[in-house]
Amino acid sequence: MSQDAHILVLWGTSPVLMEKVKELNAMLRGKRRHVVYLLIALGMLGYALPRLELGATWEATNVFAIVWTLFAFVIVSAHLNALMMPEEKRKDLARVKRARSLLRERRLAEKAVERSRVRG
Numbered sequence: 001m002s003q004d005a006h007i008l009v010l011w012g013t014s015p016v017l018m019e020k021v022k023e024l025n026a027m028l029r030g031k032r033r034h035v036v037y038l039l040i041a042l043g044m045l046g047y048a049l050p051r052l053e054l055g056a057t058w059e060a061t062n063v064f065a066i067v068w069t070l071f072a073f074v075i076v077s078a079h080l081n082a083l084m085m086p087e088e089k090r091k092d093l094a095r096v097k098r099a100r101s102l103l104r105e106r107r108l109a110e111k112a113v114e115r116s117r118v119r120g
Contacts, residue, residue, distance in 0.1 A: 031083055038079035045072050 052065035 034079045034082045038076060038083070041072055041075045041079065045069070045076070048072075 049069065052069065053062055054065050054069070055062045
Protein backbone atom coordinates (compact mmCIF):
# COMPACT_ATOMS: atom_id res chain seq x y z
CA MET A 1 0.00 0.00 0.00
CA SER A 2 1.28 3.47 -0.86
CA GLN A 3 1.84 6.18 1.71
CA ASP A 4 -1.22 8.07 0.43
CA ALA A 5 -3.35 4.97 0.88
CA HIS A 6 -2.08 4.59 4.48
CA ILE A 7 -2.96 8.21 5.22
CA LEU A 8 -6.42 7.74 3.72
CA VAL A 9 -7.04 4.62 5.78
CA LEU A 10 -5.90 6.45 8.91
CA TRP A 11 -8.36 9.23 8.19
CA GLY A 12 -11.16 6.73 7.65
CA THR A 13 -11.42 7.20 3.88
CA SER A 14 -11.14 4.13 1.72
CA PRO A 15 -8.80 4.08 -1.28
CA VAL A 16 -11.72 2.88 -3.44
CA LEU A 17 -13.71 5.97 -2.51
CA MET A 18 -10.74 8.19 -3.29
CA GLU A 19 -10.37 6.54 -6.71
CA LYS A 20 -14.02 7.31 -7.40
CA VAL A 21 -13.46 10.92 -6.36
CA LYS A 22 -10.44 11.14 -8.68
CA GLU A 23 -12.52 9.74 -11.57
CA LEU A 24 -15.28 12.25 -10.86
CA ASN A 25 -12.77 15.12 -10.77
CA ALA A 26 -11.27 13.97 -14.07
CA MET A 27 -14.72 13.87 -15.64
CA LEU A 28 -15.64 17.32 -14.34
CA ARG A 29 -12.27 18.85 -15.24
CA GLY A 30 -13.32 19.20 -18.88
CA LYS A 31 -16.81 20.38 -17.97
CA ARG A 32 -15.76 23.19 -15.64
CA ARG A 33 -14.79 25.29 -18.63
CA HIS A 34 -18.28 24.83 -20.11
CA VAL A 35 -19.92 25.74 -16.80
CA VAL A 36 -17.85 28.93 -16.54
CA TYR A 37 -18.54 29.95 -20.14
CA LEU A 38 -22.23 29.15 -19.75
CA LEU A 39 -22.46 31.35 -16.66
CA ILE A 40 -20.64 34.17 -18.46
CA ALA A 41 -23.00 33.91 -21.46
CA LEU A 42 -26.07 33.86 -19.22
CA GLY A 43 -24.71 36.84 -17.30
CA MET A 44 -24.18 38.75 -20.53
CA LEU A 45 -27.71 37.93 -21.63
CA GLY A 46 -29.14 38.94 -18.27
CA TYR A 47 -27.27 42.23 -18.39
CA ALA A 48 -27.90 43.05 -22.06
CA LEU A 49 -31.47 41.93 -22.74
CA PRO A 50 -33.16 44.68 -20.70
CA ARG A 51 -30.93 47.27 -22.39
CA LEU A 52 -31.28 46.09 -26.00
CA GLU A 53 -34.00 47.52 -28.19
CA LEU A 54 -35.76 44.55 -29.72
CA GLY A 55 -38.33 46.61 -31.62
CA ALA A 56 -40.34 45.67 -34.67
CA THR A 57 -38.62 48.10 -37.03
CA TRP A 58 -35.66 47.03 -39.17
CA GLU A 59 -33.23 49.72 -38.09
CA ALA A 60 -29.55 48.87 -37.71
CA THR A 61 -29.65 48.91 -33.90
CA ASN A 62 -32.63 46.55 -33.79
CA VAL A 63 -31.05 44.16 -36.29
CA PHE A 64 -27.83 44.16 -34.27
CA ALA A 65 -29.76 43.47 -31.05
CA ILE A 66 -31.63 40.55 -32.61
CA VAL A 67 -28.50 39.01 -34.17
CA TRP A 68 -26.49 39.48 -30.95
CA THR A 69 -29.26 37.84 -28.91
CA LEU A 70 -29.47 34.90 -31.32
CA PHE A 71 -25.70 34.36 -31.19
CA ALA A 72 -25.80 34.50 -27.38
CA PHE A 73 -28.54 31.85 -27.33
CA VAL A 74 -26.49 29.68 -29.70
CA ILE A 75 -23.54 29.92 -27.30
CA VAL A 76 -25.73 29.03 -24.32
CA SER A 77 -27.24 26.05 -26.14
CA ALA A 78 -23.80 24.81 -27.25
CA HIS A 79 -22.49 24.82 -23.69
CA LEU A 80 -25.64 23.16 -22.37
CA ASN A 81 -25.22 20.49 -25.04
CA ALA A 82 -21.58 19.98 -24.05
CA LEU A 83 -22.54 19.63 -20.38
CA MET A 84 -25.35 17.15 -21.01
CA MET A 85 -23.59 15.05 -23.66
CA PRO A 86 -22.82 11.51 -22.49
CA GLU A 87 -19.15 10.52 -22.31
CA GLU A 88 -19.70 7.79 -24.89
CA LYS A 89 -20.96 10.24 -27.49
CA ARG A 90 -18.14 12.66 -26.71
CA LYS A 91 -15.58 9.91 -27.37
CA ASP A 92 -17.33 8.94 -30.61
CA LEU A 93 -17.29 12.54 -31.81
CA ALA A 94 -13.59 12.85 -30.95
CA ARG A 95 -12.88 9.67 -32.90
CA VAL A 96 -14.78 10.98 -35.94
CA LYS A 97 -12.95 14.30 -35.70
CA ARG A 98 -9.56 12.53 -35.65
CA ALA A 99 -10.55 10.39 -38.65
CA ARG A 100 -11.62 13.46 -40.65
CA SER A 101 -8.41 15.24 -39.75
CA LEU A 102 -6.33 12.28 -40.93
CA LEU A 103 -8.33 12.10 -44.16
CA ARG A 104 -7.75 15.81 -44.85
CA GLU A 105 -4.07 15.39 -44.10
CA ARG A 106 -3.79 12.48 -46.54
CA ARG A 107 -5.58 14.44 -49.26
CA LEU A 108 -3.25 17.39 -48.80
CA ALA A 109 -0.23 15.10 -48.95
CA GLU A 110 -1.54 13.48 -52.14
CA LYS A 111 -2.10 16.91 -53.73
CA ALA A 112 1.39 17.97 -52.78
CA VAL A 113 2.83 14.82 -54.37
CA GLU A 114 0.73 15.41 -57.51
CA ARG A 115 1.92 19.00 -57.80
CA SER A 116 5.53 18.00 -57.38
CA ARG A 117 5.12 15.39 -60.17
CA VAL A 118 3.51 17.94 -62.51
CA ARG A 119 6.27 20.48 -61.87
CA GLY A 120 8.93 17.84 -61.82
